[in-house]
Amino acid sequence: MRFAKFFPYALVLFFFLSLSTGSTADLAKGVNIGDWLGTDEAVWIQTTRYQKTDFENMKSLGLDHVRIDVNFNVFEVSEPDYALSEIQYRCLDKAIMWAEELGMKVIITNNEGEISTGTADAIRDRLVMTWKHVASRYAGKGDVVAYEVFATPGETITADAWNGVAAALVAAIREVDATHAVIVGPINDYSLDALSSMAKIDADNVIYAFNFFDPLTFTRQGNSYNDVDYNTAIVPFPYDAGKMPPLDEADAGTAAEEAYNNYPTQGTVDYVKSRLDVAAQFAADNGVAVWCASFGAYIGQRGLRLNDDGWDVPNADRGAWLGTCMSYMQEKNIAACHSGYRGGFGLFYDDNNNPYGWMQFGNFPYDINTDICEAMGLTPPEPGLYSPEPLTEGFVIYDEEVTPLARWGEWFWDDAEVSLFNMDEPAVSQYCLSIFYPGQWQAGDFFFPLYLDMSILAEDGYLLDFFIRCDWEEAHIQARFEDTNEDLDDKPWRMNYNVDNSVVPFDGTWQRVTIPLTSMDDQGAWDPDDEIWYGGPQGLFDWERVQRFQFVSETAEQPDAEIFIDRVRIVSADAVDSDPMASPAAFALAANYPNPFNPTTTIQFTLAKRATVDLSIYNVRGELVKTLVSETKSTGDYSVQWDGSNLNNEQVGSGVYLYRLKADDFEQTRRMLLIR
Incomplete structure (x- = not known):
């Protein structure tokens, strides 16, 4: 199965580090970002997952470093130069810029996975080229960057083989960057007991790393x-x-x-201290600086459903262990790094584990675990309560990249393929979103950790607007909103709209879909608390508490579907009419939606050039029911609603109706069904 892989054990706290080699590096308190650039393919990276505001929040806690896990062996890193993907560099460039502006620092960590004695030479040769490329790019930066050559080499490589690889990588970096700190660590996943097998490298400004989780x-x-x-x-x-x-x-x-x-x-304080003395002794014996690359204690697992038998580690116990480690490493001048920012080892109440309910998402400052932060000497703010103001303007969900409002997640496996950066003839600019061969219920997920109040947008007639392209007539995709699910009494109610070949032609060309929010279908809810499907419509979806938006392969697997999606937005009807997108190639009248309908449906049409337009509704006898548009309009895509009324604004009865578009020499008629 293929999943986008993230590494959630994410935070690193650094304490002041004075190198004994003659150079110094003021690595104080920092934070490891492990859920950003660790994907197996660069096209799975959400470039907007972290923003400058996140760095500002970290800084406010008293942190001054970020340690960013980067997969140096993603699919896109290839011959001849094995350079990182430009998508990875885009994120690193931003992070370094923010860190520089805030007086912070960035450690670039190669967290690509396993290395063995048998693969050591090939991996060394590849990484020599990659690290030269990285170090050349950032060598001119000030004291803002450090390089960690290979995080946690495991048990399948010997100490001698690894020492040779580590020395070669440090030497390669030093060929292009003589000053920035380089970090290495021993085999067995940076085992404390393997430090003694780590050879001292003949280079300046080298830091030696270890992990610490005793007692397990x-x-x-x-x-x-x-x-x-x-x-x-x-x-x-x-x-x-x-x-x-x-x-x-x-x-x-x-x-x-x-x-x-x-x-x-x-399980005693004295034992913990005695284990950390091993690192302190290694530093003293070798005249080097040591750094605890990761230490942390799991928060527990209450489970996704509150009616499960779950548990958590009390803050007092977790804080006692973290506080012991932190204070003793400070005493011993060991740089210390905590293993999680968000998630099960983090500084927030875990997603599924907090005193008030299971929907917690590492939102700053609302979900901050003040007890744990204070145990480690950080300065957390008061958490406060989240209460959003209603949105009064539209917003982008995807356009070249995912909105910073959302955290992107992928529920795809088996043969499904997904890309946030597909360059195959996008509708708007350089990239589009693509979903290939999805199985049933597989989805691309835009999760809003801080839920959105879209009630005014819905009331004011705003629309979901996106472009779609597919050349398989049997393809389908469901556009879906879900509201919050904060406790056992709440359920994640859905609003969705199914897009298939009856809505827009799946003929291999880009088609535009605009759906009024209030015209979406009230589907029901799947409740993870009790694993029960609550069918709809029940009228319980809450536009004041929108938690996620998804594209879902809801009804069946699609082994032949290659679906492209571009520029997903929430917009006003006026914005659709005045959209500056490039001129369409032809006139077109789209299928109305919903169909059947009661009482309102939407009709879309496209003008290839400026034209005099007549869009009218007729009954099956050919009698005029109502004219919706009668004016000259410019090139573009348009969306009009019919509310089931006639020329006298009286509601008409159930039945089949025709709608006809005339635009200069173009004419097309379609059928629709009104059911009262």
Whole structure:
């Protein structure tokens, strides 16, 4: 199965680091961004996932670094020079610019995955070229950038083989950048115990990294580490015999059971300090600077549904472990890095785990976990309550890139392919969104972590406006809004509209779809709390609390569908009429929607040139019912609504009606069905 891969263990806190090699690097408190540039393909990256406001928020917490995980082995990185994708560079360039403006720093971390003894030479040769390209691009930057050559090499490479690779990568960077700090770490995923096998590299300004999660019985409870599951929960810290849970049956006979049995002696403050002394001794023995690249404790897993048996790690226990690590590493002059910004190891209440309900999304400052932040010496703001003002103007959902209002997610697997940056004849500019071969219920998801109040837009007749292209007549896609689902009494009610060959022709040319928000279908809700489908219409969708927008392959798998979508917006009817897009190639009258309808339907038409237009409704006897348009109009796409009334503004009865467009020499008639 193919998923867009993100790395949620995301935050890094750096404390002041004075290098013993003669150079210094003021790495103080920073933050690791692990859910941005770690995708397997660059075309899956949401370039807008982080904005300058996010960096400003991090700065306000007392953080002055960002550590950005980057997959150096994405699909697009290829011969001859193995340069990073321009999409990756677009994001890094912005991050470095924001950091520079705010007095922060960026660590570029190669987090591409595994390296083995057998693949070491090939990976080394590729990364030498990639790192030269990266370092050449940023060598001229001031003291704002550092390079981490390969995050957490695993257990499939020997120490000798890895030491050779690390030295070669540092040397390659030094050929083009003589000053910026370079970070290396030992095998076994930056194991603290493997530090002693890490050879000292003959270069200036090199930092040596390790990870720290001891004891795993506490920090990884309900989670896993190095292919071992730690199922026993809720484990206290420090160890307290009266609070210890029994061993989970799933842990019996595994390394997790051994760790559980050792917890009375390892679940103590003294043990944690003794383990960190290993890093301090390595630094002293070798005259180098050390950096804890990742330390953190899992928040717990209450589950997606509040009626599940869930649990969480109390803030007091989690804070005690984090505070112990942080304060002792400060005492030992070890740079310290926490392992999560958002998500299960983060500084916010996790998405599915907070005191008030399961819908929490790492929104600053509303979801900040003040206890955890304060335990680590940060300065969090008061969380406050989110209450949005109603939107009074339209907005972009996708145009060249995803709106910063949303977090993009992909629910695609098997043979499905998706791209946020398809360059195959986009409708508007350089890129369009593409969804190929989706299975049933697979979707591209624009999730609004801060829900939107679109009530005024709906009342004022705003429309969902986008372009679509497909050359398979059986293709279909559902445009869908969902509202919030904040507690057991709430449900994510849906408003949707199905687009297929009856709405616009799927003939391989770009077609425009404009759907009044109030004309979308009230479908119902799938409630993840109780796993029940609540069919519609029920009239319960709330335009004041819009949580997401999706394109969904709802009704069937589509093995032959290649669907292109471009410039997705919420716009006024006037904006549609006056849109400056390039002139269409031909006149056209589109199928009305919805059809059948009651009482209102939308009719779209396209003018290839300025023309005198007559758009009128007739009954089946050919008698004029109402004229909707009778004027000269310029080139472009237009959308008109008929409310089921006649020339006297009286409502007409159920039945088949015809609508005819005449524009100079062009004439076309279509049928529609009114059901009262």
